[in-house]
Amino acid sequence: MTFLPCRLSVAPMMDWTDRHFRYFIRRLSKSVQLYSEMITASAVVFGDDEKLLSFDPQEHNLILQLGGSDPELLAKACQKAQAFDYDGLNLNAGCPSERVSSGSFGASLRKDPQLIADCLSAMRENSKVPVSLKTRIALEEMTPDSDGFEDLCRCAELAQKTGCREIIVHARKAKLKGLTPKQNRERPALNYDLVYRFKQTFPDLIVSINGNIDSLDAALKHLNHVDGAMIGRAAYGNPYLLAQADQKIFNASTPIVTRVQAVREMMPYLEKNMIEGLRPHIIMKHWLNLFKGCPGAVLWRRTLTQIMFLENCNFKSVAESLNKVISSFEN
Ligand SMILES: Cc1cc2nc3c(=O)[nH]c(=O)nc-3n(C[C@H](O)[C@H](O)[C@H](O)COP(=O)(O)O)c2cc1C
Missing domain, CATH: 1.20.120.1460 (Four Helix Bundle (Hemerythrin (Met), subunit A))
Structure with a gap:
């Protein structure tokens, strides 16, 4: 099992990062790490796993993101996913959409960090690939009087005990009530410095940063402080920005694809x-x-x-x- 940090990744985005988008992005960059859309554990367990999980081998390095809050169901989903040869698994503890929260997963999992750890343990015990966590700094509702740093550290401590070696932090808090998913991607304010401090506090953890990164130069700046940068909307809104990723971020000497x-x-x-x-x-x-x-x-x-x-x-x-x-x- 390898735990190599990936310096640049494209964020999981429902309806956007399907297999056809990922194959397309691979024309532009061979090295950027790709994520599936979030797929719920119950969909994998009870649905058509071939349809949900299959992908083209050229999409590697590819991480499957699962949504769920039931360790048993997540375990079964991971067992099924083993047949598909993903390079890693990721638990979504960052999505604040009401639909996701009403299933008590995504960002609402942050109400119960021990449950996150139980989910991660179940995933790890039922897979042969690294398991990571994607989350926000904290829930606004749980940390109204602080910047959320302590809450993030508590979550990381428990996650690390399960063998989770990578946390991707969308560098803002999430608000479960009162914001649409779109507003929740712009508010509350970003706090990149907090994520840098988080990396200093957990030097052995692979820390990737996410949130409003819209160029490779911006990603490079973050890489002075953390191990990886994750780009979401900008990669979909302007995919060609990834065309120089192999050269600029991964030091490849291959020609840039037009x-x-x-x-x-x-x-x-x-x-x-x-x-x-x-x-x-x-x-x-x-x-x-x-x-x-x-x-x-x-x-x-x-x-x-x-x-x-x-x-x-x-x-x-x-x-x-x-x-x-x-x-x-x-x-
Ligand atoms: C259309 C859309 C769908 C998203 N779906 C997911 C998802 O399935 N899982 C997840 O963890 N985050 C999801 N996100 C959040 C992104 O992964 C990312 O954290 C967020 O957009 C912030 O990064 P950005 O500012 O680079 O876009 C989604 C975002 C968008 C715009």
């Missing part, structure tokens, strides 16, 4: 999936932001939208239209 090359590299994947009956927009919707900030970005989005929703299209017609639009970016 946007057009990335689209061309997706063609065999698109073809294979369309032959298997997948509608093209399921894959292509994740490419909409590829040309963000470039001249022609609006044209790209408009044309891509037209192509991916064509009625009765086959791969040949989609590929022809795509080739036409990307060749306009090559000139």
Whole structure:
């Protein structure tokens, strides 16, 4: 079992970091660590695990994020996940959405750090890969008069005893009541310094930082203080920012992939999936932001939208239209 810190990762994001987005991101960076969307333990145990958990081998290094608060169910989910060869497992103790909180998991788990430890133990005992925790600094409701540092440390102490070696901290508190999930990603205020202090207090723990990191330069600055940086919305809103990750963050000497090359590299994947009956927009919707900030970005989005929703299209017609639009970016 390896516990190598990964210097850069793309955050788990429901509806966004599905397997097709992850395969696309791999065209841009071979080294960035990827996460699944959060999948609930009960969905894995009672649902179609093949559909929920399968992925392309090129997606490695890939972490499966589970949501749940029942150690027994999490244990069973981990047993099932073993067949799929993920590189690590992660417990979500950071999502404050009401839907998730009403299932008593996500951020609401922070009300009971011992339960988090029990969940992590169950996951670890039923997997062969490292188990990590993603969380917020603290719950606003539990720590109204403090910055939440003590609460985070208490959670980390218990987690560490289970053998958990990595904690990813979204560098703000969560508020379970009164904010929408969207507002909860902007408020309360970020506190990066607290996470740096947390790393100093737990030098043996792999600490990754998350929250409003929108460039590789910003990630590099954080890496002076912590082991890893995790990028969420910026990676979806502007995926090409990851194109220099291998060189800038992982010191690779490989050439930087162009946007057009990335689209061309997706063609065999698109073809294979369309032959298997997948509608093209399921894959292509994740490419909409590829040309963000470039001249022609609006044209790209408009044309891509037209192509991916064509009625009765086959791969040949989609590929022809795509080739036409990307060749306009090559000139
Ligand atoms: C659409 C969306 C879905 C998300 N889904 C998850 C999730 O499934 N699990 C999780 O731990 N966090 C989830 N998050 C939170 C992100 O992982 C991340 O912690 C948050 O967006 C802050 O990082 P950022 O400022 O870089 O976006 C989601 C965020 C977004 C925008």
